[in-house]
Amino acid sequence: MTRYNSRSPARAPAPTFSPLYRQIKDFLIRSLESGEWGPGDAIPSEGELAQRFNVSQGTVRKAIDEMAAENMLVRRQGKGTFVATHDDPRSFYRFLRLVPDDGRTAQAVSEPFSCESIPAAPDVAAALELPAGSLVLLVKRLLRFNGEVVVFDQIYLVPELFDGLTLDRLRGGERSLYSLFESDFGVRMIRAEERLRAVGADEESAARLGVAVGEALLLVERTAYTYGNRPVEWRRGLYCTHHHYYRNELG
Amino acid sequence: MTRYNSRSPARAPAPTFSPLYRQIKDFLIRSLESGEWGPGDAIPSEGELAQRFNVSQGTVRKAIDEMAAENMLVRRQGKGTFVATHDDPRSFYRFLRLVPDDGRTAQAVSEPFSCESIPAAPDVAAALELPAGSLVLLVKRLLRFNGEVVVFDQIYLVPELFDGLTLDRLRGGERSLYSLFESDFGVRMIRAEERLRAVGADEESAARLGVAVGEALLLVERTAYTYGNRPVEWRRGLYCTHHHYYRNELG
DNA sequence: GAGTGGTCTAGACCACCAC
DNA sequence: TGGTGGTCTAGACCACTCG
Numbered sequence: 001m002t003r004y005n006s007r008s009p010a011r012a013p014a015p016t017f018s019p020l021y022r023q024i025k026d027f028l029i030r031s032l033e034s035g036e037w038g039p040g041d042a043i044p045s046e047g048e049l050a051q052r053f054n055v056s057q058g059t060v061r062k063a064i065d066e067m068a069a070e071n072m073l074v075r076r077q078g079k080g081t082f083v084a085t086h087d088d089p090r091s092f093y094r095f096l097r098l099v100p101d102d103g104r105t106a107q108a109v110s111e112p113f114s115c116e117s118i119p120a121a122p123d124v125a126a127a128l129e130l131p132a133g134s135l136v137l138l139v140k141r142l143l144r145f146n147g148e149v150v151v152f153d154q155i156y157l158v159p160e161l162f163d164g165l166t167l168d169r170l171r172g173g174e175r176s177l178y179s180l181f182e183s184d185f186g187v188r189m190i191r192a193e194e195r196l197r198a199v200g201a202d203e204e205s206a207a208r209l210g211v212a213v214g215e216a217l218l219l220v221e222r223t224a225y226t227y228g229n230r231p232v233e234w235r236r237g238l239y240c241t242h243h244h245y246y247r248n249e250l251g
Numbered sequence: 252m253t254r255y256n257s258r259s260p261a262r263a264p265a266p267t268f269s270p271l272y273r274q275i276k277d278f279l280i281r282s283l284e285s286g287e288w289g290p291g292d293a294i295p296s297e298g299e300l301a302q303r304f305n306v307s308q309g310t311v312r313k314a315i316d317e318m319a320a321e322n323m324l325v326r327r328q329g330k331g332t333f334v335a336t337h338d339d340p341r342s343f344y345r346f347l348r349l350v351p352d353d354g355r356t357a358q359a360v361s362e363p364f365s366c367e368s369i370p371a372a373p374d375v376a377a378a379l380e381l382p383a384g385s386l387v388l389l390v391k392r393l394l395r396f397n398g399e400v401v402v403f404d405q406i407y408l409v410p411e412l413f414d415g416l417t418l419d420r421l422r423g424g425e426r427s428l429y430s431l432f433e434s435d436f437g438v439r440m441i442r443a444e445e446r447l448r449a450v451g452a453d454e455e456s457a458a459r460l461g462v463a464v465g466e467a468l469l470l471v472e473r474t475a476y477t478y479g480n481r482p483v484e485w486r487r488g489l490y491c492t493h494h495h496y497y498r499n500e501l502g
Numbered sequence: 503g504a505g506t507g508g509t510c511t512a513g514a515c516c517a518c519c520a521c
Numbered sequence: 522t523g524g525t526g527g528t529c530t531a532g533a534c535c536a537c538t539c540g
Contacts, residue, residue: 019528045506056530061507069320071502077507078537095501192501197492198449198467216449216467222501241448248499250346250443250473251322270509296525307511312526328526329518 024053025063032072032083032188033227039085039182043073046081072190086178086189093176095192095224098239099247100145110177112141112170117159124156127223127234137162139170139177142208150244152208155235161187178224187232192224196246205238218246271306276314278304283323283334283439284478290336290433294324297332323441337429337440344427346443346475349490350498351396361428363392363421368410375407378474378485388413390421390428393459401495403459406486412438429475438483443475447497456489469497 018026028043037043046064050057064081067073071094074082086094093108100106120128120136128136136156143151155177157165162185172180181187200214209217218239226232239246269277279294288294297315301308315332318324322345325333337345344359351357371379371387379387387407394402406428408416413436423431432438451465460468469490477483490497 021528047506056532058531059529062528064507075507076538078505078539080506097499097501194499194501196447196469196497196499198469198490199492200467214465216451218447218449218469239449241450246447248348248445248447250348250445272509298525307513309512310510313509315526326526327519329520329524331525 020055021059021062021066024049024055024060025066027053028063028067029072029227035186037083039083039087039188041083042080043083070190084188086176086182092174092179095178095189095222096143096176097246097248098145098150098244101243101245104146106145107174108176109144109174110141110170110172111144112139112167114138114140115165115167115170120156124234128156128158128231130158135159137165139165141170141177145244148243149209150240151237152205153235153237155233158232161185161232188226189224189233190226192222195221197221199238201238209238209240211240211242217241220246272310272313272317275300275304275306275311276317279314279318280323280478286437288334290334290338290439292334293331294334321441335439337427337433343425343430346429346440346473347394347427348497348499349396349401349495352494352496355397357396358425359427360395360425361392361421361423362395363390363418365389365391366416366418366421371407375485379407379409379482381409386410388416390416392421392428396495399494400460401491402488403456404486404488406484409483412436412483439477440475440484441477443473446472448472450489452489460489460491462491462493468492471497 031037043049044052046057046060049060053060064073064075068075068081071084074084076082084091086092096108098108116138117135118138119133120130122132124136125132125134130136137159139153139155139157141153141155142149143153162181165185169184170177170180178189181189197219198216199219201209201211201217203213205211205217206213206215211217218241220235220237220239222233222235222237223231224233224235282288294300295303297308297311300311304311315324315326319326319332322335325335327333335342337343347359349359367389368386369389370384371381373383375387376383376385381387388410390404390406390408392404392406393400394404413432416436420435421428421431429440432440448470449467450470452460452462452468454464456462456468457464457466462468469492471486471488471490473484473486473488474482475484475486
């Protein structure tokens, strides 16, 4: 492994210098990407990785620390370090920030009702970094909290990665979509960006959510990324915020 | 300094065990709280702190690392470690997540127009952890992006900490309120929680923001905390999201 | 008891910054 | 040139988990 302070001979093409722990982190990310370890699996112990890379344990540690801070790995003292997964009660709807007004921990239930292949609108194609007019998968679904419909989602997916996705396969009840994407298609959502606006309900949304046309809804547009900052999903969600709110922490 | 693994004699009252670096972190936080170092000041170097606490530099390092991750301190290689401040172009409106649709980096300008002392409504008192009916300061202001009014804020402040606050002192143009709170009142905002909803504009908001009554607005309720998770501000903001959106990152 | 992550040390050297 | 944070090492011991 290239040492942090190694220098190339004069006049060699400019190399990229990066600290050892960064190189190790990159290597681990590539391993995750290639599926070497699946979601929920334990990765090798710090000591073993240190040996394998011929570095000290502290260096491996720093690489893993960063990945844990970015939610790619999960440390468990005494047991090992594990690949993060959405298929786990602790992180079922990890990216869903909607919370009921009364602090009750509501179980969200997904009700997909449509799944089709359509040409991407310009904004969707742009968000997914696809050529204009490419085909994308569109999934529509409702989300219920304690029986009450609160979210109407239109979810656009990069088709290559979700080959064979049908409405039937989406019906799984209480697992989150991302959990299903992970186990059935090997697509792991690592991070996402959301853009929020307030809008008046159009006819379809009003009907789906059981509110009046024109009523204020929270519009949440999300781009979700897998390893390497590759966008693989874009969704437009309409949230009814009568009895729920979107919770955010500022640091 | 108590060692991590020190044990009390049997039958002694249960002590609180915590790692050395945690104890050092707590000590540093208390020092910040007491004003030992002001916003923007440099704290002592890692080496000096290590000597002072009789620990190794790595231990001090871990304490500072965590505080930097929580935005209480800022590291600058070659220069030192500094107390975080809102009075800095890099973090003027650190907690404001509103972004113009066209990526232009708009300068936000604050226009306070009212400042009075009133009895706190129950929800405000609860958020600020004050007895019901306590007096609080209420500041009303508009926020402009490139001249356009986009936010109408009603800001409730714990009165003890903001003694002598007047409308005149609030007019400062382009600095953020938190920058002013920090320099003029010694109150430093460390973190905040926001609750977002979509609502229809009432008459006052509609007039202030120049939209129709009933139009969809983004309601942002924020509780802001200083050291020790003490709530010191609660605000209700109404955002017009015609040409701006609220940006959020999910990890 | 064996294996894992968590804490801590002492010391080395590097990269950056200011004077 | 001297001081600061940033990287890296080798090794010790602790805390947790599980068989």
